Amino acid sequence: MAEKHLMCGNEALSEAAVAAGCRCYFGYPITPQNEVTAYMSRRMPEVGGQFVQSESELAAINMVFGAAVVGARAITTSSSPGISLMQEGISYIAANELPAVIVNVMRGGPGLGNIGPSQADYFQATRGGGHGDYRTIVLTPASVQEIVDHVILAFDLADRYRNPVLILIDGVLGQMVEPVEIAPPPAADLPAKDWALTGCKGRPPNKSRSLILGENELLEMNRRLQEKYRAIEAAEARHEAVDAADAEILLVAYGSPARTCRSVVRKYRERGYRIGLFRPVTAWPFPSAALAECAKGASAVLVVEMSAGQLVEDVRLTLGPAANVLLLGKPGGEVIQAGELEAEIDRIIGLHKMKRR
Amino acid sequence: MTTVFKRPESLKDTETHYCSGCGHGIVHRLIAEVVDELGIRERVVGIAPVGCAVLAYEYFNFDVSEAAHGRAPAVATGMKRARPDLIVFAYQGDGDLAAIGMAEIIHAANRGEHITVFFVNNAVYGMTGGQMAPTTMLGQKTETTPRGRNALGEGAPIRVAELLAQFDGVKFVERCTVSKPRNVLKARAAVKTALSLQIEGKGFGFVEILSPCPTYWGLQPRVAMRMIEERMEEIFPLGRIKEPAAEG
Amino acid sequence: MAKVTIDSRRCKGCELCVEACPHGVIVMSTALNDRGVHFAQPARLEECTGCGLCAVMCPDVIIEVEK
Structure with a gap:
């Protein structure tokens, strides 16, 4: 059995991402999730990973897109106003069917709002959030241990369904200190990432795109996405x-x-x-x-x-x-x-x- | 007989959607030729912009991803950080790179990301129908500058190559053009220098290419090429703005 | 003598190859291709030195040169 550690939610989610094999963190500072960016800036180099403090949340989510499209596990974290900025990228990640994990430590809104704990981004999270007909899987942990478990689950769900997974927490959970156990998860049976852009050695070139102009092709692509969402609804409601x-x-x-x-x-x-x-x-x-x-x-x-x-x-x-x-x-x-x-x-x-x- | 010139392997044998005399076709070919020459076709990953070159992934015969408008340098950052063994380039137009994506290009350059950016500057928005670009020349008429671009209120053309050259993380900057054979060959050499820099792990390389848009300049392709030499080069001087550092 | 081959079906008629050729080897057709444009065609091949400048300028990569 793994050791128990006392950790706040934001630190625990960071360490859980490391345990899940994620070696790419991209993020922009925003309260109340700054413990994550600080933790990752120290932790990623220790495990041979990458930490980039991006110029904006727009850049952060697109760095996640880049890491995901070459086959890596990547995560970004932010809080409500930052997540709004990320919506463009989340729509592209959903459309390109890339796995990615995004954590929203929600704060009071609308606008700049305040840094108090909030759950006012539920609509944004559960209805897609950006443009177009898409869905993100949304996990809502209620304890520090569950944050850890959900981060690990999120990476598996993202890989299994090639879909962005959002974890919704609030400032209370982000700051709350509880004992947690963080063990590297057993290897999940996940599909191979044969779609990833890894250089076209020994195979025809891969492309990743969401501009679909042929007659009825975008309709077909949407129907395929909707079928995937129905499968997720049938299997993953918790x-x-x-x-x-x-x-x-x-x-x-x-x-x-x-x-x-x-x-x-x-x-x-x-x-x-x-x-x-x-x-x-x-x-x-x-x-x-x-x-x-x-x-x-x-x-x-x-x-x-x-x-x-x-x-x-x-x-x-x-x-x-x-x-x-x-x-x-x-x-x-x-x-x-x-x-x-x-x-x-x-x-x-x-x-x-x-x-x- | 020996072959002097044929289609590079890195360019698919397909017709492009580009207008007659558009410079994108030449730039695509130069990149493909250099990728072939450097033997990196199986480990290169390109990024197509939003703009006229949005379909570049249909033309290059290697792995290519799209990026949201202006975000190619951020996507490239994620790719290269995750897989440093890949050779990553972003292909961007003037609206994509110098308007909506200005933050991403400046910060990727300033971080000295080990990526290569090819910037095709034709001083106008093509895909949306000929509107003003950040690099539109003063006095140039576009759909949204019907009286000609006026510095007062519309700004003056932005010299991106000079702007980026100031950052320490940027190791190579050259501005070239495809206006005539000699310049195309120089542009090819610049593309090769920039990609070689990345292969050697030396940092950020940037090549700006002045390119014609006969359709939205309202000129015959041959005349558009002369326009680059007569007007554009005055505002955007050709040449090497930052030399790659010597060995050591 | 060098050999220039142009895939005239794909020619968009920009004439950049005509402009590039130092020896006036390439001319524009009077006929139209399926795209509805006058296409480039090698006319005076005996003058061709195989320098390849036509292909260097061709945005549609439809010119092959041998010598």
Whole structure:
């Protein structure tokens, strides 16, 4: 068993990338993810890797494109305004079907916003984010250990599906220090990168492009991409359910608010209330089937997120207009306190005249 | 009989989409010839820009990737950092490199990335229909400078080669043209010097090539070539701006 | 005598080869090719020295020279 280390989320994700065999980090400083750029500037040379502090997030994501297209594992990290700048490159990476891992340590927006923790980039992450019909796989860890596991998973998913994978965390998780175990993952059974531009020795030249001008060719390319996305939806939707089976009130949250939800659920269970938590672990593909199952017996579904209401739309899409889906949303880079959540739960209990068991 | 001239192996035997008399075809061929001569066809990776040369990956007979508009030097950086054994070049036009991609080219140059950049300067945007480029000459009429480019408000043409030559990381800069056979042969020599520099691991090499756009200059191809000599070379003087350092 | 071969089907009629030839070997056709342009063709091959300057200037790489 590997040793446990105390690390903050941002450092742990950096070391996890190294463990996953990534030797290319490109990034531009932005708060609250600066620990990653600093860590990687020291760590990459130690492991024979490459660190470039790029001139912008535009350049960083295109350096990732370059490393990916020649067959290397590459990662970049940023925070909300920087991720907006990267959208052009992410669209190209998706269109060229290249593997890449991008971490967004979300902060308050819109605009320059603030450096407080936020989840207001959910729409951007789960709907593609840039131009064109594409999707990125979106992982949403809720602990430092899960950040590590997700970074390792992200590289495998990116290689398996030749698709960008986004990891959404927030400033709370980025700064949070927890014990973690970082072990090099067992070799995954991944497809060979025969598409990579590695010099055309012994084979016809490879090209990587997304300008597709022939009649119906772009339509066909899009249909192929959509088929891939359907396959990802079928195979990769992940979730965690806590006390959800008999829940009258089902909380839905991801990332650091899910931690608050988890402890509040425990507290209310101890008092005898039937309350549970559904945590999407992948925001795309969204674990719709599992959510529908977990929400079956709930009189109220309360979505808890650090935004004005984005995850709640996927929950409403899943459960339909008849479901009683409520929102406790807090935008502006502000953390949702346990007290606020409890007040909302008490209100729902009163409204529905819920009884203790 | 011996062959004096035939199509290089590194250039696919296919028709290009370029207009009659366009310089891109000549520049493509020069790069292909040098790649063949240096024996690097199986380890070279090119980057096609956004602009008229966007389809360059259809013409070169070796591995080529696209890059988003202006981002070729960043893509090249990622490629070369990940695979230092590859010979990486970016092929860029004046809008791609000197307008939307100015940050990427300056910083790749300043970092001294071990890549080669070929900059085809024809003083106009071709693909979008003849608009002003950062290198459009003063007084030159384009779709978006109908009264001729005016320094006041529209800026003066940017001399990219001189701009990049100041960085220590940049090891070789030459400006050449394809206006006549003698100049084409000089351009070929510059392409060879730049790629050789990368093979030897010596740093960033940059070749600017003044090239005609007969279509959007509104000139016959032969006249367009004379225009390069009569007007463009005054603004963009030919020659070696930075010599590769001597051995040692 | 040298030999110049021009793939006239692919010629775009830019005339840069005509301009480049020091001996006036290449002329433009009166006929049109399938692209609808007057194409370059070697006319006075007896004057050709095989210098290859026509091919050096050809943007469409459709000229082969032997000598």
